[in-house]
Amino acid sequence: MNIRKFEAFVRAVELGSLSKAAEELGYTQSGISHMMQSLEEEIGFSLMVRTSAGIQPNSEGEMLLPVIRQLLNSSETLEQYIAKIKGADTGRIRIAAYPSVATYWLPEIIRDFQKDYPKVEIQIIEMGSGAIEKLMEERQAELCIYAGGEGKNFEWVPLCRDRMLALVPPGHRLAGQRSVALEELAAEEFIMPMPDYDGEVRFILNKLERWPHILFSACSDYAIINMVTEGLGVSILSELLLRNYSHRAAALPMDPSQERVLGMGVPQVRTASPVTRNFMRYVERYVTEKSGAGGVLSRGTAE
Numbered sequence: 342m343n344i345r346k347f348e349a350f351v352r353a354v355e356l357g358s359l360s361k362a363a364e365e366l367g368y369t370q371s372g373i374s375h376m377m378q379s380l381e382e383e384i385g386f387s388l389m390v391r392t393s394a395g396i397q398p399n400s401e402g403e404m405l406l407p408v409i410r411q412l413l414n415s416s417e418t419l420e421q422y423i424a425k426i427k428g429a430d431t432g433r434i435r436i437a438a439y440p441s442v443a444t445y446w447l448p449e450i451i452r453d454f455q456k457d458y459p460k461v462e463i464q465i466i467e468m469g470s471g472a473i474e475k476l477m478e479e480r481q482a483e484l485c486i487y488a489g490g491e492g493k494n495f496e497w498v499p500l501c502r503d504r505m506l507a508l509v510p511p512g513h514r515l516a517g518q519r520s521v522a523l524e525e526l527a528a529e530e531f532i533m534p535m536p537d538y539d540g541e542v543r544f545i546l547n548k549l550e551r552w553p554h555i556l557f558s559a560c561s562d563y564a565i566i567n568m569v570t571e572g573l574g575v576s577i578l579s580e581l582l583l584r585n586y587s588h589r590a591a592a593l594p595m596d597p598s599q600e601r602v603l604g605m606g607v608p609q610v611r612t613a614s615p616v617t618r619n620f621m622r623y624v625e626r627y628v629t630e631k632s633g634a635g636g637v638l639s640r641g642t643a644e
Contacts (some may be wrong), residue, residue, distance in 0.1 A: 344416050346380040347409045349373050350388060354402065357395030418500065432616035433462040437473040437482040440453050440562060441582040442603070446486070446627065454623045469537035469560070477606060483617045488601040489540055495606040498621070500628045504580040505541060505599040506592040508565075510572040516591035523595050527553050530574035535560035541601045542577045564588060 353362040353373070363373040381387050388402035398406060425431050438447060443465050451463055466482060470489055474483045478497050490497040507521040509529075515521050523545070531553035534542055538560050544550050556574045559565050563586065565576050570590045579601065584591040605624055607613050613621075 343376075344413070346376050346383075347461075348413055349376050350380060350402075351406070351409055351489040353377070353396050354398045354406070355396070355467075359396055363570050395499060396520045427581065427615050429458055429461065429572045429615040429619040431458075431460040432614060433464070434484060434614070434617050434620055435466060435482040436484045436486065436620075437468055437476045438486040439469075439473075439488070440467045441579060441585075442486045443467045445581060445585045446624075448554065450623050450627045453619060453627070458616070458619065461620075463620075469535075471537040477608065480608060483607065483614065484620065485606045486603070487606075488603050490604055490606040491602075495608050497604055497606050498610075499602050499604040500625065501603055501632055502600045503603050505545060505577055505595060505601060506580050506583055507575060507595050508569045508578050508583065509575045509591050509593065510569055511589045511591060513575070513591065515571075515575075515593065518593060520594045520596045523597065523599070524550075525552055526575060526604065530556040531551050532556060532565050532568050532574040533558045534562070534565065534576075538562075541579070542597075545577055545595075545599050562586075586591045 349366060349368070350360055352365060353359050356362050356365070359373050359377070360370050362368075363370050366373070368376070377389065386401050387399060388405065388476075389396050390399045391397075422431075431475075436447070447465060454461070454463075466476065468476065470487060473482075473485045473487050474493055477485050477493070485495075486500075488503070491499075507515070509515045509521070509584060515525060526546075527549050531546075533539055533555045535558050553575075557568060559568065562578055562582050566583070566588050567579065568574065568588060569576050570588050577595075577599075578592075580592070605621060607617060607621065610618070610621075
């Protein structure tokens with residue numbers, strides 16, 4: 342049943358006049374009369390009688406009035422709650438992200454976001470590329486922030502470029518160079534990220550005629566950094582991670598320069614919840630400010 346019909350009925354009996362109710366609610370006289378007739382046909386009995394004093398509820402109408410008023414109050418509460426969701430005052434957002442993004446981007450972004458929207462629940466899921474894409478495909482996350490989302494089954498918003506750097510032990514023969522030729526890594530013992538975390542590194546190594554010898558694999562970037570620092574081999578990691586994590590190893594740009602494009606993905610921007618779209622704006626603002634302040638990251642060309 343149309344809630345507006347109940348609203349018109351209540352105002353008509355409160356004002357004692359269909360014409361006054363029509364004027365207040367923005368209907369024509371014939372329009373509100375048709376609404377009342379339609380309402381009575383739907384419920385199966387009459388609700389009002391006409392008297393010399395105007396419109397009054399009959400006995401059935403009197404019985405229903407308290408219930409209808411309660412229904413209208415509930416409807417108003419529902420509309421207010423919907424309005425809050427539309428304004429992103431409340432809700433939940435699940436974010437799948439690289440550990441480096443979760444560690445170095447999201448705390449500051451969430452801090453600023455929560456100042457404006459303290460009732461929004463945020464869940465962070467740290468994963469590698471394959472797991473993030475699976476999560477997005479299964480709609481178990483509203484938003485992802487990682488690299489390599491082009492051509493995937495969600496809308497992709499590039500944010501910035503992040504250089505990939507060669508990481509060599511302190512005192513290593515390459516440590517004093519300004520940059521490392523990619524071919525020079527082929528002769529080194531290499532510490533490789535585990536599958537699902539190795540997409541960008543694998544892409545770079547595939548440019549070589551032959552891969553370096555993979556001595557160890559680790560899914561933790563921090564474990565790789567510490568293994569390199571202890572002289573167990575060399576590796577390739579992102580500047581976002583290496584610039585923010587204290588270590589003694591040498592992080593060097595590669596020649597030719599290698600980079601990844603960090604971005605965010607959402608199933609559909611048009612159908613994303615207001616809270617998700619709002620959070621995306623905070624991410625974009627954060628990246629713009631960090632890039633503009635001379636941070637590690639340079640803005641991508643597609644925005």
